[in-house]
């Protein structure tokens with residue numbers, strides 16, 4: 140979910156990457172000129188974002204999580220987090236929040252080196268994570284602008300009921316849209332919203348096709364490390380635009396070409412020639428050592444064929460598409476369906492399905508210290524998926540953007556041990572193997588094999 | 591009349607009973623009627639009670655059990671309460687509880703609801719979502735639907751079919767209970783030397799397991815006994831303790847605060863016992879009344895969205911209302927809701943020139959020396975400021 144880094148893609152720069160880079164540069168440039176161009180700016184979150192609605196009002200979105208992960212990739216997050224902790228933010232809480240606060244205190248310079256404009260509205264889409272609410276409570280003190288709260292009920296019983304949908308639609312009508320009308324001084328242009336939703340759906344089809352291409356052997360894509368680039372435009376400012384439609388069309392053609400040629404995925408060191416392990420990964424990646432982390436997999440011939448992280452901004456592969464004929468209802472259903480808004484039994488079923496449908500050799504969980512929404516319960520998820528599928532589970536611990544919690548030697552060691560375990564399992568032809576590494580040996584990066 | 595010691599002794603026995611013996615006895619005495627557990631902060635206990643079941647507040651292991659299995663289910667950076675709750679369940683201590691409600695408070699308890707569904711499939715499990723939109727026509731409409739769903743489930747679980755009058759009667763019982771607790775808190779705030787916080791807390795805590803009327807009687811008895819008791823008035827600093835609404839500090843920590851020279855004149859310990867903070871309508875459509883009680887009279891707390899102003903304002907108002915001289919920000923380690931907002935609270939207190947101190951605890955904390963020194967220094971400095 141970020142600006143493609145040519146280094147990360149090896150020597151080859153696909154047209155889609157160049158396109159995405161230009162799209163992002165254009166967006167940040169528009170943001171830097173927002174005040175002079177008279178455009179209003181709305182800060183909001185990735186899960187449950189209402190990008191099409193924002194386009195219908197012609198406002199520019201800023202996603203603080205994306206800024207934080209960009210700061211992580213640009214090695215700036217460590218200093219930002221330290222600054223936030225110096226200001227009294229607890230060492231225990233989500234590092235995205237602290238990174239954002241630190242960046243704000245350092246002048247709010249965005250990833251392209253341009254200053255981010257202040258928000259005219261904080262659109263608090265409360266989907267899948269409680270921290271979002273606290274995050275905007277903190278920002279509210281800094282910016283003194285209105286806040287629109289959109290509370291999306293959690294799918295505690297594994298379903299989004301019509302009553303829940305009506306509740307979200309009611310809030311869109313009575314809270315979100317009026318506040319957008321208030322800051323922009325114009326009425327909602329329904330036709331514009333419907334057109335954007337229709338474009339979203341076209342791009343979503345192509346994204347799903349790309350993600351599902353990983354069912355092939357060898358997989359032409361890496362659906363985690365590569366996947367974060369593929370989801371970038373659709374999870375953020377571009378869903379519902381022609382740019383996104385064009386991007387996904389181009390990406391799909393590129394992946395088709397790789398498939399036709401029987402090529403493996405691009406990795407930080409070029410094309411992966413020998414796919415040895417197919418993994419499903421649960422949990423967000425580490426951003427501070429992203430390429431190094433990716434390389435640990437690529438060096439071993441491990442390709443990620445499916446991941447849950449690429450579903451935090453929408454579960455398109457489960458069949459969801461934005462539907463222009465039911466604009467507000469479809470937005471409500473979109474918000475509710477984001478991965479971290481699903482209950483644990485649904486998450487387990489999804490990962491189990493991925494292991495089977497993508498012919499994976501194992502499920503690896505990257506448990507990030509920052510994120511209770513993802514992490515609380517992951518040890519049970521691991522145990523359940525392992526029991527249901529028979530593939531070995533592995534568990535590593537890192538963080539999103541706090542470099543203090545990425546111990547490269549330990550992580551590498553754990554990944555190698557895990558892959559050896561898969562190898563051993565193959566050799567033993569189905570015999571169950573489990574390796575217990577005492578937590579005390581490496582408290583932050585534990586390859587746990589189940590309680 | 592029972593003495594303070596007798597009443598506190600009864601409450602203390604309930605606090606220390608991690609086998610939930612009182613729940614088992616209640617079930618036996620009620621022909622095997624069921625019990626429904628709930629986690630912090632708040633669920634509408636009235637509905638459990640009205641369905642003829644015993645509501646049981648599950649507030650972790652109070653540091654009284656060794657966590658052996660619970661640790662295997664959670665990473666080191668997750669708070670204690672989910673692990674001790676799992677430990678209680680895996681060691682059979684929650685066998686007498688038939689249903690479990692997981693309120694909307696944070697991602698940990700939210701995800702624990704899913705773990706429960708997978709790990710204890712024979713139990714009734716529900717995540718109780720609460721609205722963050724307080725408009726009766728929007729959040730209220732949604733919440734009434736949720737309450738209806740819960741009410742139907744609870745009736746099914748209990749195998750009974752009581753009508754709306756049963757809920758109204760239950761609302762009246764809980765109103766009486768909350769009024770009694772309100773009186774206890776008011777006495778503690780006015781004459782804190784009569785009501786040591788750890789005693790008030792034990793009495794409050796007993797409401798987790800006692801049937802509501804019995805608990806109301808206990809609170810009333812304690813108030814009478816505390817008023818009558820002859821206790822010396824010390825020159826302690828009046829403080830508000832906040833941040834302890836979910837995982838509870840061990841009893842030793844509360845005693846330590848007082849030993850260090852602090853009178854706690856307000857706190858958010860076991861906050862669900864005092865929620866909502868006004869009477870719920872006893873006459874109208876009961877699910878609507880419960881919903882309105884939540885929307886309009888919930889105490890301000892970290893897990894609840896504050897649409898107007900910010901999270902610091904209600905704390906400053908509480909300080910003024912209780913004539914507190916300082917605030918102790920006491921939050922569980924790794925508690926996102928409490929810790930994320932601490933900078934806001936600190937800023938607001940600074941702006942209002944209210945002294946504060948902050949520390950983290952866990953329910954299993956066993957050493958209080960550091961906190962004693964910190965709280966002692968804090969109390970001393972308050973004294974110095976007030977003299978100056």
Ligand code: SF4
Pocket residue numbers: 204233234235236267268269270271479509510511512513539
């Ligand atoms: S806790 Fe997780 S989902 Fe929430 S803001 Fe942090 S990283 Fe995002």
Ligand code: SF4
Pocket residue numbers: 669670671672695696697698699836837922924925926927928
């Ligand atoms: S202590 Fe805090 S983080 Fe832990 S379960 Fe309670 S509210 Fe959630």
